[in-house]
Amino acid sequence: MPYCNMDRLYEAVAEKGPVCVGLDTAPDYLPPLERARYAGDADAVLAYNRAIIDATAAAAACYKIQIAYYEVLGVAGLECYAKTLALARERGVPVIADIKRGDIADTARQYASAHFSGGFEADFVTLSPYMGMDSIAPWFTWAETKGKGAFVLMRTSNRGMLDFEHLELRGPAPDGSAAPRRVYDAVGEKLAALAETLGGVHGYGAFGAVVGADPKSDDERKEAQRLRSRYAGLFFLIPGYGAQGGGAADAALLLRDGNGGVVNASRSILKAWTKAAGADTADFAFAAGAARRAAEEMRDALRDAAER
């Protein structure tokens, strides 16, 4: 099996822990005194991202950049997005473009070219599976040729996941188990088959899955454990930590011996400065220091939870 970005990510987690720093950088997350010194919000966000990346690169297995927070700033925002991608990749830290694309094959080819090469090149993307595997296949050719990776939405952490992802399908589970087979299982089964076609050297498929870490009950905790054991060959991108409600113990349920996934936190890192003494006069350097400590604390909490 070839070496791919998912292997780089596995090795980054082994070295630095499973923290994924989310650069969902809304302008109002920035310390206002320094933000006001920039001509526009796109410039301020880029400078803030640079400070955050410098401060957290040693504690982050990877970065995830949510493109929505850049699109809302228009063309200038997308220039900032491209430069932020480049900044993180220049440091050698893998970057996930959180774009959740999903479209027919002809269109997917355009998107894949846009986000796996050229000005918006990322190491990983997130994809939405609704339209089926022919919407995923054009991205997969980039795994074969350039080692690129993706995380496909499977079982997300928002309440709306009950609407469609969680619905129960007719017919028995293919593995013969008595557990209900849900829409997200149909997605997971296809991804598991894909992982067998093309996987990295560390036992995970080149494409992984988005699986959320915010169980609201013991049943949901059992479901998380079932997902982790049933889809052992899928590397998980785990959102929902921190500001979205999930804790280290919940996220650790979706890891395997502390690896096999990365846990994303955005606001709890980007806005860590607001809870520090001296927030009133914070500049970007102050906020970056608070972000570094928040990322380190998250890494340590996840390590402790995984060892428990």
Next chain:
Amino acid sequence: MPYCNMDRLYEAVAEKGPVCVGLDTAPDYLPPLERARYAGDADAVLAYNRAIIDATAAAAACYKIQIAYYEVLGVAGLECYAKTLALARERGVPVIADIKRGDIADTARQYASAHFSGGFEADFVTLSPYMGMDSIAPWFTWAETKGKGAFVLMRTSNRGMLDFEHLELRGPAPDGSAAPRRVYDAVGEKLAALAETLGGVHGYGAFGAVVGADPKSDDERKEAQRLRSRYAGLFFLIPGYGAQGGGAADAALLLRDGNGGVVNASRSILKAWTKAAGADTADFAFAAGAARRAAEEMRDALRDAAER
């Protein structure tokens, strides 16, 4: 019920027929002699879009712009995307931003602000339902305040729709019918409920659905008729016409008396010039004339099919 963009679209179809011209403008769709005169592909695509819009505005109920074809050209491509949106809207023709977004509520709010206001403002967007209705709700607030509209992926025309959209759910259909209840029905039911909450003056919800027009068998034709009658309050965006394989008779199955939906064609209009006598020396004006005739022929074919 308030007047909304879906009403504008209904009235445009009543006046001009149900043709949606897709501006999925790949640079190699352009006549090469004139394309070569531009400094960059983004400039050439914008000039071509302008010629196509000028030539087809009288025959098009709306335009649909597929953002992937612009993202692949980088930041310059997104400038071209913004300007193309503005060109079509200045002519008073409604524009659908084909972006298929679907994300958690905080992120959806950013996306909605990006695509329903500011530099990327469109009249409609396309959305992906996988993550559930809390990923749709932030867009819906723009229907309430500004009359904006959306088309949510429901039953698409690609083969991959069999992978997840078409899977059968456990349990009886809510309407008590014997027909299987599929994942796309779960989506349709939620959209139908939403349409009852906020609909336009012409009997359609502010948010409609993407339903494909490329039936491969009589069973699929029956399925199309069932979808049309079961979701009578949903305006359909119907892809799959022309280059994607579907014909006028198939598309007409998804209309109601020639309205209640728009039928998209992209390549068969943008590349119509390649089939015209004189293609060897075609310029943009020549190609725009061919596009106008292709749009008019499509309109007439759909009108004939709807009357049959």
